[in-house]
Amino acid sequence: MKISRFKKSHKTLAFFATHFDYREPYQVLIDATFCQAALQHKIGIEEQIRKYFQCNVKLLTTQCIILEAEALGAPLTGALTIVKQFHVHKCGHEGKPVAAAECLKSMTKDNRYIVASQDRLLQASLRKVPGRCLLYLHKATPVLEAPSDASKKWVQKRAKNLMLGKQEEKIQYMKEKQGLKPTETPVHPKKCKGPKNPNPLSCKKSKKKKPALQGVEQTTRTKAKRKRVKIPEHIKAALAKN
Numbered sequence: 001m002k003i004s005r006f007k008k009s010h011k012t013l014a015f016f017a018t019h020f021d022y023r024e025p026y027q028v029l030i031d032a033t034f035c036q037a038a039l040q041h042k043i044g045i046e047e048q049i050r051k052y053f054q055c056n057v058k059l060l061t062t063q064c065i066i067l068e069a070e071a072l073g074a075p076l077t078g079a080l081t082i083v084k085q086f087h088v089h090k091c092g093h094e095g096k097p098v099a100a101a102e103c104l105k106s107m108t109k110d111n112r113y114i115v116a117s118q119d120r121l122l123q124a125s126l127r128k129v130p131g132r133c134l135l136y137l138h139k140a141t142p143v144l145e146a147p148s149d150a151s152k153k154w155v156q157k158r159a160k161n162l163m164l165g166k167q168e169e170k171i172q173y174m175k176e177k178q179g180l181k182p183t184e185t186p187v188h189p190k191k192c193k194g195p196k197n198p199n200p201l202s203c204k205k206s207k208k209k210k211p212a213l214q215g216v217e218q219t220t221r222t223k224a225k226r227k228r229v230k231i232p233e234h235i236k237a238a239l240a241k242n
Ligand SMILES: [Zn+2]
Pocket: 062, 063, 064, 065, 091, 092, 093, 094, 097, 098, 103, 104
């Protein structure tokens, strides 16, 4: 394999690994159309794909793909034999199979699979969704398609959002540094606590008072509390005149 082609495929893989969490071993979902093309060009899929990726890959297919190829009969007999060699991955349609293309679309919704197919309609549909990774055969050569416009746009948009977020952070930081930013309101404002009771351990024991004395004490207290109003001398004189 030419070095430039190897570089190109690894650049694509790196893109999907960085932005869409694709990880080694890369899982390749193979359909019957891909097997049919491999048969026509007399290539061994496993050998070619391993050579192309030069890293750990898992080759998989699904029950729906096998059943569809079986239903199509004679023209796909050879392809069916090939596709059956791969590990049959659970697709969630067990017991109620769907069309191979539908199965592949649903499989790629939540997981990271490289879809190996020659189905043009399926490819067109997957290109519209960010993060979908396509592998096809160009004559006898496997080609990992460069990221679609949808994938690139998604990455650009995310990068822009990240930048805006960082800028906002910077502005906040500068404001804080210059004392422009009002102090943030605490999440849990301090509760206004009333006067505390004295510590019972530091208090003297209250002395019990005799009930007989209590009454006397209270009357003296009330007497003591009464304020005497001092009447000025001239008013006293005026009052005496009356
Ligand atoms: Zn399925």
